Amino acid sequence: MCGIVGYVGYREAHPIIIESLKRLEYRGYDSCGIAALGDKLVALKDVGRVVDFEKNSPRLHGKMGIGHTRWATHGAVTAANAHPHLDCNGKFAVVHNGIIENFQKLREVLEKEGHHFNSDTDTEVIAHLIEKYYQGDLVEAVSKALADITGTYAVVVTAEGHNELIAGRRESPLVLGVGDKENFIASDVAAILDYTDRAIYLEDGDTCIVTEDTIEISNNNQKINRETHVIPWSVEDAQKAGYEHFMLKEIHEQPKTIENTLRGHTTSERPVTLFGIEKEQRLEDVTLIACGTSYHAGLIGEYMLGKLCKVPTRVKIASEFDPSCMALDRTLIIGITQSGETTDTLRAIKHAKTLGCPTIGITNVQGSSVTRIADQILYTQSGPEIGVAATKTFLAQLTALYLLALSSAPLDVKNYESYMTKLKTLPQKVQRVLDDEQTIAKHGQQLAKYENAFFVGRGISYPVAMEGALKLKEISYIHAEAYAAGEIKHGPFALLRSNTPVIAIAPKDHTYDAILTSIKEIKARGPEVIALAQEDDDEIEQFVDVVIRIPEIDPLFSPFLNTVALQLLAYYAAKERGCEIDLPVNLAKSVTVP
């Protein structure tokens, strides 16, 4: 995915676009560029981060411009492949997020017609198509160009001789920021929080003409009004607030995140019901669909729904979703995506919908694509998450899934309230894990010296182990694998050495004796073992090298606490290794390509 921005107004566009691009870097950061329209259209672009680009390139003049920060899909990371892309005569500049599936064919035709290409990207065809169709009417030329394209896009176009920006979207996010005597276009609201708190979320098929004081939106050649929303996030939400990294700030925001997500759902009434849908439709089972960290939340959700609701539940990695073996219209689909923009997840939800399945989306982002696709939306309340590694949104997703499971479970009032009380005490307990940060940091720094690590857990702690391994590998580049503790002896044992630490999650639940057995078997083969165990566990210490203590809790709720400890472990390992924690190599915050 990439981040795109556009500005038109009374101020110089360059600094506004640069600042907005910095806010969007989590969407891609291998190269960046900007085009501004002053006396004429000038574009600059280069490989590398926005801050270096800002330092090394001249300031462009003009009160209208566009910008882009890239996560490469078509074409290597080179200055030529960075956006904006221009037509043959440098009259039209385009920034794009998405994938143009038929670009090869379009390029061949355009080349035959005499167009000269400067990059290997799919995007450049848009600039040449606009050039081809332009006969004085920019809107018409852009509309014709977009009509030729198959695939996905959010685009912003600026052109010499025009005081308007033209933008459009199909399956890639795009939002308009409404200002006074100035307007903004961006991939998401994080980019515009400094300038306005009013946003219009564009829908698929929308194109719009934006000037400094007008916004005109059309869909299917019909003018259309879209609601202006107040953005629920503040500028401070998108700043580091004194923390060295966004990831650390976001780890520390987790007590608040849980509290906010619970807000409004903690009475004995059950406002969020999983089977509210059941009134119209007899549901037989539930399928959770997600990617990455959200998939791990889904696995814990599966455990909770099975345990409390006794409903057959499965979790599918979104890109592996194959509805051909389901009861279809009697399967409830729950899509989990913090960004609401992950293409694999959106496609799976859409597919399920076309087959008649009722759908619920769990997301953190108002106006995101999933909110337009799923029948019902359950919002998590994390505020913007900027670090590429998901942290607070994971705990918020767990909170939402626990709420769903509890509100749908056949529990009597007493039991329901007892579980809700446990949910409500989570913020304090998470805070207690955070209070132990310095101890966990020490162990994280120790972990930094290894190149490989295993994470093991059983039952509800197995997905926690998966999440711990994902966090460690994505930010510290230590190769980490998660195994169900009972499974590691069926092959992976061959890899255990004294330089392969094993992190074992060992809450005091019904799997405790079994995980102790696994730990002993592992220890006998030489690795250092770090255990996450409850404060009152006085047994485990004799079998392991390090114990990270976790506050006492009903084991069903232990994923919240264990995950926070694993996040800190990964963070301090990565910091010790000098890694760029918020923007890990090769990754982007949400993956808007299939």
Ligand code: M6R
């Ligand atoms: O926005 P989503 O929740 O749909 O994103 C899914 C994954 O791409 C995401 O969780 C990814 O795995 C994170 N980098 C994990 O930290």
